[in-house]
Amino acid sequence: MIDSIELVQIAAYLGAAISVSFASLSAGYGEGYTAGLANFALMRQPKTSDQLSRTMLVSQAVTETGAIFSLVISLLLLFGGLDVEGGIVKAAALLAGGIAMGLGSVGPGFGSGYAGGYACSALSRMPTKGNEIMGNMLIGQALSQASSIFALVVALLLLYAIPEFSHLTLNQQIMRSVSYLGAGLCIGFGTFGPGTAIGFVAGKASDMIGRYPRERTTIMRTMFVGAAVTESTAIYSLVIAFLLMYAL
Amino acid sequence: MDFSLIVRSAAFLGAGICMGIGALGPGIGQGFVAGKACEGIARSPENSALLTRTMLLGQAVAESTGIYSLVIALLLIFTTG
Amino acid sequence: MMSKKTFFRLLLFFIVIQAILSFGIDYKLNIGLHPDTGKFSIWNSEYPMTIQDRIMEEFQPDEYFKAKGVTPTIYGSERLHGFFATFFGEKTLYAFELIRMLIIVNIVLLIIVYLVRKSIALIPTKKQIVFEMMYSFFEDLTRETLGKDKTHFTSYVLTIFIFIWSCNLIGLIPIPGFMEPTRNINVPFGMGILVVGVVHFMSLKHKGLTKYLKGYAEPFLPMAPINVVGELSKGISISFRLFGNVLGGAIILLVISSLVRFIILPVGLNMFFGLFIGTLQAFVFTMLAMSYIAVEIFD
Numbered sequence: 001m002i003d004s005i006e007l008v009q010i011a012a013y014l015g016a017a018i019s020v021s022f023a024s025l026s027a028g029y030g031e032g033y034t035a036g037l038a039n040f041a042l043m044r045q046p047k048t049s050d051q052l053s054r055t056m057l058v059s060q061a062v063t064e065t066g067a068i069f070s071l072v073i074s075l076l077l078l079f080g081g082l083d084v085e086g087g088i089v090k091a092a093a094l095l096a097g098g099i100a101m102g103l104g105s106v107g108p109g110f111g112s113g114y115a116g117g118y119a120c121s122a123l124s125r126m127p128t129k130g131n132e133i134m135g136n137m138l139i140g141q142a143l144s145q146a147s148s149i150f151a152l153v154v155a156l157l158l159l160y161a162i163p164e165f166s167h168l169t170l171n172q173q174i175m176r177s178v179s180y181l182g183a184g185l186c187i188g189f190g191t192f193g194p195g196t197a198i199g200f201v202a203g204k205a206s207d208m209i210g211r212y213p214r215e216r217t218t219i220m221r222t223m224f225v226g227a228a229v230t231e232s233t234a235i236y237s238l239v240i241a242f243l244l245m246y247a248l
Numbered sequence: 249m250d251f252s253l254i255v256r257s258a259a260f261l262g263a264g265i266c267m268g269i270g271a272l273g274p275g276i277g278q279g280f281v282a283g284k285a286c287e288g289i290a291r292s293p294e295n296s297a298l299l300t301r302t303m304l305l306g307q308a309v310a311e312s313t314g315i316y317s318l319v320i321a322l323l324l325i326f327t328t329g
Numbered sequence: 330m331m332s333k334k335t336f337f338r339l340l341l342f343f344i345v346i347q348a349i350l351s352f353g354i355d356y357k358l359n360i361g362l363h364p365d366t367g368k369f370s371i372w373n374s375e376y377p378m379t380i381q382d383r384i385m386e387e388f389q390p391d392e393y394f395k396a397k398g399v400t401p402t403i404y405g406s407e408r409l410h411g412f413f414a415t416f417f418g419e420k421t422l423y424a425f426e427l428i429r430m431l432i433i434v435n436i437v438l439l440i441i442v443y444l445v446r447k448s449i450a451l452i453p454t455k456k457q458i459v460f461e462m463m464y465s466f467f468e469d470l471t472r473e474t475l476g477k478d479k480t481h482f483t484s485y486v487l488t489i490f491i492f493i494w495s496c497n498l499i500g501l502i503p504i505p506g507f508m509e510p511t512r513n514i515n516v517p518f519g520m521g522i523l524v525v526g527v528v529h530f531m532s533l534k535h536k537g538l539t540k541y542l543k544g545y546a547e548p549f550l551p552m553a554p555i556n557v558v559g560e561l562s563k564g565i566s567i568s569f570r571l572f573g574n575v576l577g578g579a580i581i582l583l584v585i586s587s588l589v590r591f592i593i594l595p596v597g598l599n600m601f602f603g604l605f606i607g608t609l610q611a612f613v614f615t616m617l618a619m620s621y622i623a624v625e626i627f628d
Contacts (some may be wrong), residue, residue: 045313153584171254189271190275192272210289218290226282230275235275300616305620308563
């Protein structure tokens, strides 16, 4: 039972489902939030429909990045030829990869959607500063999606960089597999908070650039510093995940 | 049956969950602080130094629980078993 | 602000350089005389290391050499190896790459200092304008944060910024063996200890001993251990943030470029993690170093 190929297959299919379902949850919410605020902004300023719809589409494309990463991971899990012999360790690594990418793209999805929505609403208030607002939105979303890139890398390492452990005893195999699960959960939950909150920072900054465009440099400086400090807990999670995968 | 490795594996799982969920709260809190600081600086730019200082102080305090999680996770990884 | 044309030219330049180098130092794709047929051709050869080995070699060289029983080849020649063994001691040998990169960073900084000092004139040259702008930006920042009577802190702040910035950017130069010194935990941790030390020195100088000690019993005395932990967490957070960002960027680049078989190095990701995150983290480190002092002074 414990060395059978069915176990690995079960883990791979379960991981694929977890990965894509969590990601689509947050990306759908984020994109809907952006579109809702964009429609509200259109009501306020119908003349800027070109610029508004462009900003909305760009923002939705960036918001979907995490979901696309998850789709890639789940396709790799399903069709990547990963369901080979490898026993419990391989099964745990595949499941952990799915969990890491799925949970890890939740936060950036929410955050990027928030940032995009507030950028649209700011744009309707100050259409002449559209390029500045869109640039600020893109930088903020890139900072937010950096956490989903962390999750992607951990997931790829869990999928592809797991050595053979068939020569180990059962207890050692259990230890390895549980530590891989721990790494996946760590980066998955750890990117949730920073991803969401950096999006919140970027949204507020875009909103305020729309209201007070003269203070743009100061606002952007504060946004950079605040976002970088906010990201530190995601970095701690990344360090712990790498330790759990490689430093044992 | 030798249970020491099982205990060790529980410690690793605990380290992962500890850092993961422990990073959730401080992340959201710090982001909220930074967003509100952006708002405040936009509204009263003459106080930007004071606001930045207060923001960083608040974020440092909010982050201390994240640091506790990090320390506990490192202890779990390196000192058990 | 850089114009669009210059930016795209720079991007193209980086793409070409990286493409050439990825062919030159490639481990999978070979160009030249084929060893079997003797004809000029392009062929694939198996790279002997797995990605796990690569990560281990890049980030824990000593563990890697111990586990594999390989003699380190990073020194270039036996004589250099012997020189470093006698000069720094056997134990520090595995940190050779770190020490080499720190020395390179310092030499680059010294060359920049020499060039800028040489070209100082009354009518400023281009180099002078760039560095004066940088200095005045940080002087404004210092005056804003620390107050008008503390502008002499500008040199301390600017030194920290320029050192960390050049440490982060030197990994962008695509030469094999080049790495960011900040990727090793010892460098950010040393900087963090320096920053926290300066903060406490300023606090002692400003408040006096009794007030400084009273600060630890802030709301009431039993809170003292938590305050001490808070002080320690300053150093941990400021150094781990820099270290983790740079290390994470490096590992991400390694993983992604190994997935595309080292034929295409991901230029966009390299730009994001090298230029953008590198600059941002250097700036955040300096801002925090300054704000910690400001918190102690203005309390």
